[in-house]
Amino acid sequence: MREQTVSAILPGRRPARTRDHQAPSDIAAMRTVTLQFDDNALLAQLVGDHDRHLLHLERGFGIRLSCRGNRVALNGSPDRVEIAQAALASLYQRLQGGGGELDSADLDAAIRMAAAHHTMPRPAAEGRPRMIHAPAPIPDTPRVPLAELPAIRTKRGAIAPRSAGQAAYMEMLAQTEMVFGIGPAGTGKTYLAVAQAVAMLQAGQVDRIVLSRPAVEAGERLGFLPGDLKEKIDPYLRPLYDALHDMMPGDQVVRRMGTGEIEVAPLAFMRGRTLAHSFVILDEAQNTTAAQMKMFLTRMGSGTRMVVTGDLSQVDLPSGVTSGLRDAVDTLEGLPGIGIMRFESHDVVRHPLVARIVDAYDQRAAAERDMSRSRARRENNGTAK
Numbered sequence: 361m362r363e364q365t366v367s368a369i370l371p372g373r374r375p376a377r378t379r380d381h382q383a384p385s386d387i388a389a390m391r392t393v394t395l396q397f398d399d400n401a402l403l404a405q406l407v408g409d410h411d412r413h414l415l416h417l418e419r420g421f422g423i424r425l426s427c428r429g430n431r432v433a434l435n436g437s438p439d440r441v442e443i444a445q446a447a448l449a450s451l452y453q454r455l456q457g458g459g460g461e462l463d464s465a466d467l468d469a470a471i472r473m474a475a476a477h478h479t480m481p482r483p484a485a486e487g488r489p490r491m492i493h494a495p496a497p498i499p500d501t502p503r504v505p506l507a508e509l510p511a512i513r514t515k516r517g518a519i520a521p522r523s524a525g526q527a528a529y530m531e532m533l534a535q536t537e538m539v540f541g542i543g544p545a546g547t548g549k550t551y552l553a554v555a556q557a558v559a560m561l562q563a564g565q566v567d568r569i570v571l572s573r574p575a576v577e578a579g580e581r582l583g584f585l586p587g588d589l590k591e592k593i594d595p596y597l598r599p600l601y602d603a604l605h606d607m608m609p610g611d612q613v614v615r616r617m618g619t620g621e622i623e624v625a626p627l628a629f630m631r632g633r634t635l636a637h638s639f640v641i642l643d644e645a646q647n648t649t650a651a652q653m654k655m656f657l658t659r660m661g662s663g664t665r666m667v668v669t670g671d672l673s674q675v676d677l678p679s680g681v682t683s684g685l686r687d688a689v690d691t692l693e694g695l696p697g698i699g700i701m702r703f704e705s706h707d708v709v710r711h712p713l714v715a716r717i718v719d720a721y722d723q724r725a726a727a728e729r730d731m732s733r734s735r736a737r738r739e740n741n742g743t744a745k
Contacts, residue, residue: 391438393445397430402455405462406448407432413467417444420471447474454520469522469709512555514607515562519555525707526552533667536699538660540689541669543703544718546710549669550643554603556667557639561621566665567637569622571600572630572656574647597624600643627652636661645685646670647677653684673721 397403407414407427414425414432421444423436432448434441447470451462511518512530521527526548532539533556541549557569575596594601604613604622616622625633627648642648642656645668653668660666670685677683692698705722708715 389437390435391441392433392435393441394431394433395445395448397432397452399456400430402452403427403430403432405455406452408462413462416464416467417447417471420467421447443474447471450474465522465709469520472523472706473521473527512552512559514555514558519552522548522709523707525701525703526709529701529703530556532699532701533665536697537664538657538666538698539668540685540692540698540700541667541703542672542685542689542700544671544673544705544708544714546708546714546718547703548707548709549701549703550599550641551603551606553641553667553669554600555607557641557665558604558607560639560665561616566639566663568620568639570625570635570638570640571597571623571643572625572627572641573597573600573643574627574645574652594624597643600641627656630659631655633659634661635659635664637663638665640664640666642666642668644670645688646672646675646683648684649677650682650684650687653688657688673725 397406408416411427414427418425421436421440423434423440423444425435425444426433434444434448436444450473451466451470454466455462511520512533513519521530525543529539529541529549530552533552539553541547541553543549554569557566560566561569573596601613608616613622617624627642638661640659645653647670648656657666657668668685668688670683672683672686675683689700693700705715705718708718
């Protein structure tokens with residue numbers, strides 16, 4: 361891929377076929393860049409059927425994209441064009457590396473990652489082009505080139521980050537012995553932890569993977585579950601199994617479980633054990649008590665990595681019981697050797713609606729807290745009716 365031409369739109373001239381309303385000052389700053397691609401087959405995959413991938417990127421970056429022959433022209437404000445160039449380059453490099461066909465999730469990931477590695481002012485007026493899921497860069501996170509971002513490599517292929525938060529989390533998983541991943545659903549907390557565990561097992565860096573999860577019913581009474589211990593706990597561990605099967609062939613998962621290299625350990629049965637040379641994952645940790653969490657964390661032995669994941673907004677414990685995850689984070693934050701990654705709604709890599717749903721619930725919770733504090737102040741002042 362080569363940058364072919366760069367030209368600025370002169371003041372007062374409106375670019376052709378511009379979909380979004382632009383203020384005169386924006387038009388004066390418009391820029392056009394033409395990229396030339398060497399492989400037409402890969403370019404066809406990049407732009408998608410009927411240019412649908414280009415349309416998706418247009419909406420995400422708020423610029424104009426058009427393809428003629430083996431060239432793609434980008435037209436928009438200079439900062440947005442620069443970000444879109446980086447996204448197109450990363451997607452093309454992925455295709456060159458045999459990363460498979462692109463889908464909308466890959467495009468959204470490219471938009472998020474490109475925006476996180478470049479500075480782009482947010483539009484002040486309604487109706488201007490807006491970035492979809494384009495968070496500001498994480499403070500103190502080095503802006504490495506997109507092609508050099510961390511990746512978790514398993515025998516099924518490399519797993520790359522799909523948000524700036526995921527990139528920081530993956531570096532933490534690779535370098536830190538105990539990691540807490542906290543945040544809303546869909547941010548990849550558990551999936552990436554399982555990927556790191558599988559990568560280290562296949563590389564011989566650990567001898568086994570231990571999966572654990574508290575068996576707490578999420579608002580439903582499931583009643584008596586038939587079968588042996590594994591069959592009783594399996595429904596609670598299904599997300600972990602799903603992630604394992606994404607990383608390894610199914611027959612290998614079954615074989616390794618049979619030999620004990622992959623172990624399902626109910627949290628209640630962890631007491632008294634010392635887990636050495638293992639990669640241990642505690643999922644849904646928000647549903648542990650403080651005593652359970654302390655017991656789990658102190659199982660760590662020589663050569664062991666531990667990852668604790670959970671969402672503090674979805675605690676299913678009885679009213680009045682403190683979440684062990686919240687208690688552990690408050691107690692352990694800042695200790696050497698412990699990493700804590702807090703994901704936000706812009707790190708959600710599921711359907712875009714999931715991020716909006718998370719934001720809506722967070723805003724309502726914040727409003728309720730404000731109303732509660734305001735009511736308490738009025739009562740203390742004697743002004744409440």
